[in-house]
Amino acid sequence: MTSLEELRKINARCIHCRACQYAYSGEPDREGETEEYTGMLQGCPAGLYFGWEGYYNSGKQWMARAFLEGDLEPSKELLEVVEACTTCGMCESQCENYIDTVAVTEALRAAIIEAGVEPLDKHKIFGVRVHDESLRNPYNEPREERTKWFSGETDNQEVKVAYFVGCTAAYRQQQIAEHTASILKKIGVDFTVLSDEVCCGSPILRTGQREIFKEVMNENLEMFKEFDLLLFSCAGCYKTFRNDYPAMSGGPLPFKVRHVVEFVYDLINEGKLKIDTEYAKKVTWHDPCHSIRHVGLAIEKEILNNSDNWLIDSRKAEKAKEAHFEIPRVVLKAIPGLKFHEMYRIKGDSFCCGAGGGVKAQFSDMALSTSKERLKEAASTGAEVLMTSCPFCVTNFNDGIKALKKEEEATGKDLSAVGSKLKVVELIELLDQLI
């Protein structure tokens, strides 16, 4: 189910209980280590930043309903409210009515645009670039340079594993692509990358530009269909392939998919990989919404969709979701010397970095403020390293730290208590150094 119309009945379950505004809305007694981080807490980056009900999911569900009922006309004003959401899914984790909140938000965005409203300016630029066959990426980079970073054999159709690089690692954070390729080599995976690879479509789908999304989705599906397994280093690409492609194409994926961190986890779990090198640092972990929360939620819903008795199976589904949330933790705990200290809001209740859903490009102030809120929480653990595994989280946190440092320079204040001294590390990069 993907169109707003198809989601009508799911949206109609919303009772405006506003539980989805809070992390741990179902755990009022949760113990934190400080008074600030205890019990239920504000958890919606959009609502926290703008304050108005319409920016929270609880308000958006009712705007979607008014739109479906024809009471609320499509307009730029509406699109601006609906797009100011990182699609982080914190709200979806809270909803006892199992409302696919992010699917509704994304479908509402698409419906507004399909009704003739122009995408917001920054989003439109993404769309134009991805639509352009000579680019097929949102960064305006030449298509032929997509695999320039790669020294191995591209387009090797003999192997069964492909690494889907994604636009950010291909053009902006090539070290992530290089580290991924290096890890795969070290653990003995015979893989290739495809020079024709195109944007996964994530930013396009999130911002409501579905026609363009379908073009790139179909190209990718066709191009990779003969492979057995696709590996990903980008949380966004992974979530898009894993969750959105089946929903948007209407059929199952022709290949298996796994994020590199999950792949490493599998090996550790099976006893095939042991990390010996020490990393003696105090680390906290930020769950990327796409590869952790959204995939966990999808696992839960996949079990329920196949169940004729939710009363019995909801526990099993929740356990499977929780098991997914453990993956990066198992990997981190397998690193000798690493002192792991969790933040308060984690897993399904994690607080977003602020970059997703097209927010970083279009609402940069909100993205920055959200990043700072999360950095403050990371700093409260006493960690020196903020570890994560998503190119957008890494960038947005680094932007947050830069802003804090600037503030320190301007005011002479020490802002280390709110995160100015944190070092952001991409787990894939670290794993490459340790394996």
Place this chain on the structure above:
Amino acid sequence: MEYNKVTDEVVDKLKAICGEQYVTTSEPLRYSYMARGIMGLEAVLPEVIVRPANAEEVSKILVLANENLCPVTPAAGGLSGGFALPAIEPGGIYMDMTRMDTLQVDVDNRVMVVEPGLKSGDAWRIFKTKYPDWAPPIPDGAPPAATVLGDAIERGFSLVTGVYGPQADMIMGLEVVLPTGEIFRTGSWALDGAKPYYRWGPGPNPDGLFLGSQGAMGIITKAAIKMVPHPHYKTVVAYGGKNWEDIIEPAWLISKHEMGIAEHTVMVQGGNWPLVMTRWPKTNVPLDYEFYKKIGLSEYWMNYEIWAWTKEEQEYVMKGIDDIYKSYEAEKKTECPQWKLHPKQIASRLKKPNKIAIPYALWEAGFLFITWYTPWKESTAMMEEYCAKMEEYGFPPTMWVASIDHARQAIVMPILCFDSTEQGIYERIREFNLDTTRSFLKKGWLNYRPDPFVHAPETFSRTPEYYKMLVKFKKVLDPNMILHPGRLAMPWENVTGLPYPGSGGN
């Protein structure tokens, strides 16, 4: 009664009062509040939203609304659905009070002072970290975003309602902004510098005019509410039964002494087996009682939440309850087996605030709580009639009941699970509501959250002198009828075609 629309000039003045960033006429943002559901289904779109920061701003907004004859609707958590939304056209000014969310606690005086925006979940967190031996009387089964004050205004039922009575009984003083803008306090609090320690204050006390007024008599900007001791030996015991009487009678026997074991059973609530079934999608859960029987669910049951200071005290209370059940079973030759709750079931029942009542929308797509008070022992008859009517109108007979003040009164609450996307569903609900309301009023039972189009006019048609008294007060307090018009069926002609109370008919 006619009202004026909110003009650009009014909006500019609102901005001057609250600050530009706290006023919006954005159509999408106005629609984001339009939650017709849970308690109230009817609502119209507000014209402007304001988010005042304090009582002074509230007062200025009301003065402005009077000058321009614009309706004003106050909202706290907004979880009562349509109740916290404008009832009649034009929608007017919607006052979102969520910015006013402070809490002050006076342990010596055992009173907390809350502003309208303070959420139950936040109150719970603050007490847990700072005053762990005390509890705020938050609504028992409401989601964490329901406010403490909103619940008191609605005279809801708190987590200790079985002992302390309805939430409104916990009030020790109010700070009210009258519809004409004057700010005053009630109880001992009226005296400058005095604590809210004596509810009846300089007397006579007008609290009752505001509690239960659904925001139609004045805007409450602060409430002093009793906080309660929070002993930490807590558990829940549950007993089944073959019919409503099997759960209502023993609860009365346990509660009527008021002291002893009754003192510790802070929350006594129960229901029937569809209460478990309808929390899941109709298409993905067994529909036959046999399945629920197999998983250990009685057709009817009552829970007793016990708070005690020691383990011995807790065991004494549990034994007392068990003894009463045993003698009831013997006397009535019936079976009320104890439901052996799993520790996880106990923990989930003890969790406050909780999300337990949210998923009834899963059954189809939407639900409505309808809340009635009856004398405790009459609740059996009411629930039997209600369940039969629910089935007659095509709704599953999901029913919940709780004791208020040691089983003096029952709050009886059917949960009407329906498909809000179905054509004609709201008419069906209205018919059902009318049918049951007419029958119940004849029996002397009262809806405590009367909606303006069915319950309020039907009730006031039968209490004409009371209604006329209310109108007198309303006219004194709110001469231009700007505050939440439509609520409490005032002005009468704006919500109903029934003859004016006392003028014949009905």
